[in-house]
Amino acid sequence: MKKTQQKGSKSNDKAWMKWAYVGVALLFAVAMVGTYFSPMFNKGQAVQAGNVALIGYTIRGEDGRPLITTDQGLLEREYQKGNYNLLLSRGMEIPAGIEIPGEEITAIPIVHPPISGFSGFSLLGFEITSMSGGIAGMRPGEMRTISFSYGENRLEASLSEEDAEGLGLNFTEWEVGDLIPLGLTTSPEIPVGNDTPETPALRFGRILAKTPDSLAITYRYGSADITLNSIVR
Incomplete structure (x- = not known):
């Protein structure tokens, strides 16, 4: 895995994040189609290993700060507080009970703000594996916080x-x-x-x-x- 730097100016980062807040309300109607209006099939069934689930999510840093979310209400509240670093994504389909190599990169879509030069927001295998195992037993409409495990990898x-x-x-x-x-x-x-x-x-x-x-x-x-x-x- 190779680390590269894409945006070097701290002031520029804040500028595009602030611009994102100005336009976020215009995006809600479009983004909601794929995130909040998803059909709630198999409402009484719990997720088992081998099932594929459609999830909404908020990824948080170790300090609890939200980094990317499908929750548009959270996005608006954070922008009002001045947290322009928060990104908006859309729902993800994820198999339950899978395990993938820790440093394998999965790029999830960034819906808002539009950011050039990136393929998406990166989740590592450590995080996908934790999420995949953590949804076991959940039922549609249920919410759960899943902590990430990195073993001895300090990253x-x-x-x-x-x-x-x-x-x-x-x-x-x-x-x-x-x-x-x-x-x-x-x-x-x-x-x-x-x-x-x-x-x-x-x-x-x-x-x-x-x-x-x-x-x-x-x-x-x-x-x-x-x-x-x-x-x-």
Whole structure:
């Protein structure tokens, strides 16, 4: 898995997040078709291993901060509080009881705001596996918070000031607790021969510590708030 930096200016990040709030109300009617009006099939049936479920979700950082959600009410409340980092997605179909390699990348769609240069919002195999196991026993309409497990994988990186500048980060602008937009890819950043470069998936990193010449970053997430919309099959 390759980490690349896509947006280096902290002030620019805040600008596009603020712009997103201005336009979010216009998006609600369209996004609701795929998220909240999903048919509630098999209402009395509980999810079992092998079933495929349609879920709504909110992915949260380790500090509890929501990062991406299908809950439009939450999105509006967070934007009103000034959390312009929150992204809107749409419902996901997920098999129950699967296990996939921890660092495998799944890109889920970003519905709002429109962001160029990314294939979607990245979830790792650690998180998909936790969500897949956590929905077992849920029934349509039920909500559950599922904590992510990473085993001994810390998913941390240390960047020198020189490294940060090379990734497009203005080192002096960033502080402990800030979210940094990163790009995750599975292929080398520089294509070989006629290969085309892989479009990275967006991943938020959080600054754990800062010294005069380095940043310590984690790109682990904390949990997912899951709503089971329906059992597809």
